[in-house]
Amino acid sequence: MWVDGALLLDEDVPFAGDQLGAAFLDPPARSVPVPVTAGQRLAIRIEHDVVQDETLGGVLAYQFGTEPSDDDPADLVAAAVSAASRADVAVVVVGTNSRVESEGHDRTSLALPGHQDDLVRAVAAANPATVVVVNAGSPVEMPWRDEVAAVLLSWFGGQEYGNALADVLTGAREPGGRLPTTWPAVMSDVPVLDVTPVDGAVSYDEGVHIGYRAWLRAGTEPAYPFGHGLGYTTWSIGGVAATPTVTEGDAVIVTATVANTGDRAGKHVVQVYASRAGSSVDRPVRWLVGFAPVRLDAGASTEVAIEVPARAFAHWDGGRDGNWAYEHGWFTLHVGASVVDEAGRVSVELA
Incomplete structure (x- = not known):
């Protein structure tokens, strides 16, 4: 990769494994820092030598983009706390993305990635009227759920997500959904965790006790049960x-x-x-x-x-x-x- 004529990145980026879905939905990545100034135009050129690889059927895909800021997380949390302490209501949006949740690979944790738990706890301590919006497609741990005024599960919204979220938060529309899954307090409470194929086969030892049925048999109390959901009335x-x-x-x-x-x-x-x-x-x-x-x-x-x-x-x-x-x-x-x-x-x- 060249930026303004200077070669900044030159290496092989191999994919480890033979799972086609993971290769496309969670590909390996390389990056290089580039100092820029506002209004500056950069000439970026990327070259790739195509080598036929039958492991993935000779199929190739590229994704190019920018990485998140490498600012100190503690400074970002402190800025959020400062803003929350001056606000009537604090709205914190947390969640996952396609790099965390994917059809192409399994998740190794149900914890929110990064410093999101720290962010919620710090903001909630600064402002008791804190609403947390969980932008995720499947269950995540929410250890701070009893420390905030409200939790809104929005799933993954589309292009009108911002307008829809504003309508719900202001009460113009009511959140009317009910959970189709069980949300654990901690991942270790999940009754069925072994879902890794062995020699291409997955053993369903739980039989008919899948999903919420496994929770009922285990007798473990989740954070939020199957079918749960609240609105703006009783x-x-x-x-x-x-x-x-x-x-x-x-x-x-x-x-x-x-x-x-x-x-x-x-x-x-x-x-x-x-x-x-x-x-x-x-x-x-x-x-x-x-x-x-x-x-x-x-x-x-x-x-x-x-x-x-x-x-x-x-x-x-x-x-x-x-x-x-x-x-x-x-x-x-x-x-x-x-x-x-x-x-x-x-x-x-x-x-």
Whole structure:
């Protein structure tokens, strides 16, 4: 790489490994510092000798760009603390990026990279009205979650991310999502961590106990459970009932009265989970069988009906060449706001 005619970088950049996805989504990188001044134009020339490499099918990709500033992290945190101490509300955006989360390689840690945890703690100490926006695509550790006024999970936004985030933070729009994953307090609490293939195969020793089901079996309390999510109003769920029996090919109708007990319109998600006591087959502690979003004005209430097909009570019998089978008898339906937040329950018989 030449900058203004001067050769600044000249070396091989080999890729270690044979994973095609990692080669493109998390490629090796080299960089060189270049002192610049505002308004200065630089002539940059990059040359690469193409060598056919059958390891990756002869495919080649380039990414060129700039690295983040190498400023002292302590100075950056101090500047943020100074600004936060003078503000009515502090908004701190933390998260990951495509170099941390990728389809091409596994993560080795659930901690936020860099000094982001230090940043949040320092800002929260300077301003108790600190809102943390987590810009990530999958669970991360948030050891400071109880030290801040609010945590908003925004996932990875698109080109309108800034406008959408402003609408949510100012209350023009309500955050209405619910977690499709379980978020741990610490990575060591995650019940299934061994996901590395051996000789090209991954062993699913957990069986049907995957995702939130593994958490339920382990009995470990996460930071935020599957199905969790808050908005800008409060809710109550009561009067849970269901059709008492169901036959194969039919469905159970679960009903409940949902009320917006807050002072503004909002959205709630009523969730239904099933369980079976004394089952003759290996089942999850509870498993999701239905849900329904509800939107109500302040003080309003409504009855919601959720259809749960009998197929939701079936289990797989006979391995790879088996089929779906039914264990007749009684099942319990748990109705609430998450996999652990139960407002009521009812029993139904699979006849």
